Amino acid sequence: MPQLDFTLPHWAYWLGLIVFPIIAATLARRPKPKERRYFLALGYFILVTGGILGLHRLYLKSLIGLLYIPVFICILFANSQGHDARSVVSDMSNLVRQAERTLERETERVASAEKELPAMRQKLTEAEDGSFAKRRAERDVKRAEQRIEQGTSRIQEAEASLETARPAEEKALDDLRFWNNVGKYAFWLLLAGVLIDAVLLPGLVRKSNRNLPPDPELSEAEKKLKAIEDAERKDDASHVSTGWTGWIDRLSLMCGEFVSYWAVIAVIVYYFEVMSRYVFGSPTNWAHEAMYLMFGMQYLIAGSYAMLTEAHVRVDIFYAPLSRRRKAVVDLLTSVFFFIFAGTLLVTSWVFAFDAIAVPSGNALVSDWARGEIGFVEMLGNWNLSQWSDPNIRWGEISFNEWEVPLWPMKWVMVLGGLLLVLQGISKFAQDIRALMGRA
Known part of the structure; x- marks a missing residue:
């Protein structure tokens, strides 16, 4: 059997996580054809x-x-x-x-x-x-x-x-x-x-x-069932609030939709891994690591989306029957625990991210700055294209596996996930205040 000897370049991995969701979202928003x-x-x-x-x-x-x-x-x-x-x-x-x-x-x-x-x-x-x-x-x-x-x-x-x-x-x-x-x-x-x-x-x-047959006509019962399903289906956009909190909700919505397309990347990558391993006898050294890093980032970024759409697991025995105002009171009282968690996540992620850039093996200007060896102005003044293109320049922490993918981007995604979660918590807090004051 022919052998496959392909290792995904690091730049292609990170670029794919950005470009693929953009293309997929563009295709998903195209108007659907009237006929199959x-x-x-x-x-x-x-x-x-x-x-x-x-x-x-x-x-x-x-x-x-x-x-x-x-x-x-x-x-x-x-x-x-x-x-x-x-x-x-x-x-x-x-x-x-x-x-x-x-x-x-x-x-x-x-x-x-x-x-x-x-x-x-x-x-x-x-x-x-x-x-x-x-x-x-x-x-x-x-x-x-x-x-x-x-x-x-x-x-x-x-x-x-x-x-x-x-x-x-x-x-x-x-x-x-x-x-x-x-x-x-x-x-x-x-x-x-x-x-x-x-x-x-x-x-x-x-x-x-x-040779496509014409679409069959729906019966009256099927039409009624479809109407009921459409009425019960709640679009994600309906969760977006009005006022200044709306832009936070739209940001969480956009980020959640963006990373949702990463699941398609996982299907393609694991399909390639299975084919490489069992058909060509050439298991990869990057597929599993690339995907578990991707799923970790997806989990963090999608946290604010899950909070916006109320997709988190919650015990609704006592909460569900409450009125909107009483729910707001409960949410306001329990929000202190949320902000303790979200704030800790954000601060800890910030420390992790800086540590990832400041590792001793990092020889980039940004690594020198993160270690306190040079100032911020000096870093910007000495910046040039080689900081991005020179393969000998290492920005920071890399994985210990054979693939040696840089880990500092993932650590900064943790910061982004924590920040989105805090912002969504602020939006939810403001909406609960509105509900308590009878403005929602």
């Missing part, structure tokens, strides 16, 4: 991300997509068998090396003992009975005989191991080559199908759109 139809751009997107599974064909309701699945399963099975054969090759190779080392070592030791044994026996014969020399000669002869006996036994075991391990190693190598070829040819077959479909896709989309 297939789109060529979406077809190519599915072709790139899931072409070897035939998902582009299944998107167009083409049963030919089912032909891709058994070939793909064949690749998975071949890789599984190849992995087993590779393990056997490794085990047998180790066994052969150990047996060869044992033969080399014990053959020399036995030959040396056999060469020295006649002289030792001669000394034993010539030594006076009961003397120290006699006892020493007996001990030397006994040790030499034991060495010969043990060495001979080990040589026989090593020779027996070689007789079984070498054929097993050769057979496993043959199996490994066979299953590698099976997986390789199956992959080339799938790739050929994907390339052919890449050329045919515009025509397939046009054909599928021509």
